[in-house]
Amino acid sequence: MRAYWRDDPADVSINAICKLADVSKPGLYREFGGEDGLMRAVLDRYAEQVLSEIGEILARGAPLTDSLQDLAHFAGVDPKMETGCVFYKMRAGKHRLGPRTLEAVTAIDAAAVDAFSEFLDARRAAGDWTGSHPAPVVARYLVEQIGLALMQRASGEDPKQVQDTLALGFSVVAGTGPSVL
Amino acid sequence: MRAYWRDDPADVSINAICKLADVSKPGLYREFGGEDGLMRAVLDRYAEQVLSEIGEILARGAPLTDSLQDLAHFAGVDPKMETGCVFYKMRAGKHRLGPRTLEAVTAIDAAAVDAFSEFLDARRAAGDWTGSHPAPVVARYLVEQIGLALMQRASGEDPKQVQDTLALGFSVVAGTGPSVL
DNA sequence: ATAATAAAATACCGACTGGTATAAAAATGG
């Protein structure tokens, strides 16, 4: 997981992983079945261990601007995400994934849009989001803005630029004028 | 260029290109020096032949919303861009590029931000952009939003989703309420 | 202590990569 997280999963070979993890190649294949099984296992673990933080931010029920602040911090400045995100990296090269990993990527993507949709519905009910667009459309938009920021960080862009771009992107939903972030 | 455009440049081998172009491998190496030289040549040609259209839209001096319309059409619906954009694809995998191609990618990226900055300055002078952010920041933001849309198209996302996301992204600069697009 | 079992290390497989050396074919100059 650390190797997939630091580098692009497409650039990390099974051989390299065996050396990094000090594991024999037949052992890896017995445990995971192959590259697809390993990537799937990594992604499942990563979702439960890292992406869950996004779900917690969304489910906290905090005011809109507070939640956006937290999301912007997670994607834009949290040092843990300095090398980007395993999920978005895999999704960016999804045509190279095996069936089991692709299945997980698709499911996580859909779950993310759902979670943001529910979040937006809740904020609309609470009165601090008054957008005129359907919640799923804005949810998809936010998922992509976060992905954009994380991919920028992965490729070493200037953090200030990443945060500026993310703040502008969030200003669509943050309210009237850009931007409090 | 067509092969790099349809597929990801990282997934097109020199051997495949020789077969597609019906060119001998030594001939390709004599002409371009290697993969890096070929990619550089492709990117130069692509910039002059395709990316120039963006420059023309920006230089037209049309009202802000008209120019954004044109940009959204170019990135979101123009069938020519259905498989994405050579430049953004190369930029996404820039750690895999040779020095000459990387140089061109960096230069095009900087030139794009410059062109958008000048465009925004002109629209501010004309009075139809009243944003409070520095033009270069918004320019970088727009370059990334267009790149996002083109990468989504390259990976086969639903066109409606691409256009919705792009429209929301542009609404930051398009004016008060989202969105006329 | 020995027999059965599980794991590991190693070497190997065919396929592919970017790149090149060699040999045959074609075009060109006189």
Place this chain on the structure above:
DNA sequence: CCATTTTTATACCAGTCGGTATTTTATTAT
């Protein structure tokens, strides 16, 4: 028509890829 040069086609290079077969080493159970 012949000699020279350029281009082609082909085979090859070393290296890497994901995946596996084989052989040796540990572990375990009796």
